[in-house]
Amino acid sequence: MLARARELFLAQGFGPTTIAQIARAAGVSPESVYKNFGGKPGLVRAIQEQSLLGAGGTPAEQRSDLAQLTATDSLALMERLGRFTTEVGPLEAPIMLLIRDAAASGDAAMADLLREVDDARYRRMLHNAQQMKARGLLRPGLSALEAADVMFTCTTSELYETLVMKRGWSAERYGTFIAKTLRANLL
Structure with missing residues (x-):
């Protein structure tokens, strides 16, 4: 179905x-x-x-948690997070854009869903940032809240829409861009 x-x-x-x-x-x-x-x-x-599960047997969220818990190299972790966006972006972005557009057309249930999904995504990014902060994987002086905002921005469907759907980037190029953006802003 x-x-x-x-x-x-x-x-x-x-x-x-x-x-x-x-x-x-x-x-x-x-x-x-x-x-x-x-x-x-x-x-x-x-x-x-x-x-959000991504491809493969283990949900992307669990693999992300494992990567953050076991990472010994901040650069390698940013590369892995970029690969997760390569995997999840093509699946999730079109659905998020559908939700956004339905909400914008006045559908109250879709507006509620959009808020719920954005809130859940922010909580997830904050969780990620707190894990990285606790392990010393973020730039000194960078708060978990600031890091969460960067990660929240990097995972917006609108960014995927702009670069992949409108500008014609491949998902791989997009994932590399996200990894570089995370490195530049978090490390």
């Missing part, structure tokens, strides 16, 4: 896509969609959460 819903939402937009279309494309009843996700906002939330 999520794969079909993702395809339809990204092809048609949030508003025009119907539960009936999603159910038909997924080969299930509309009732199944409602039962499992509660409607379109629930589907979008599940798609966004799935996007």
Whole structure:
């Protein structure tokens, strides 16, 4: 269901896509969609959460935590964080832009979801920054709050949209840019 819903939402937009279309494309009843996700906002939330897992068996968030806990080299850690953006950006950015656009069109549920997702992303970046600060992996004098703001900015869908979707950068070039930006601002 999520794969079909993702395809339809990204092809048609949030508003025009119907539960009936999603159910038909997924080969299930509309009732199944409602039962499992509660409607379109629930589907979008599940798609966004799935996007954060990245590729592979272990969720990207867990791999990020492990990288931060085991890193002995700050430069290598920034490279790994850049690779995580290469992996997650192509999956998450289009969905975040869908959420943003639906919220901007006046959909209250999507506006709530946008706030929730941004708040969760900031909390995640603060968690990352606090871990790095505690391990001495940040530039001396740089607070965890300042580092979290840099990481929050580097993980915006709008930055991905600008560089990859509008300017035609590859995901790999984007990830390298993020790694260099993190190094320049955090180390």
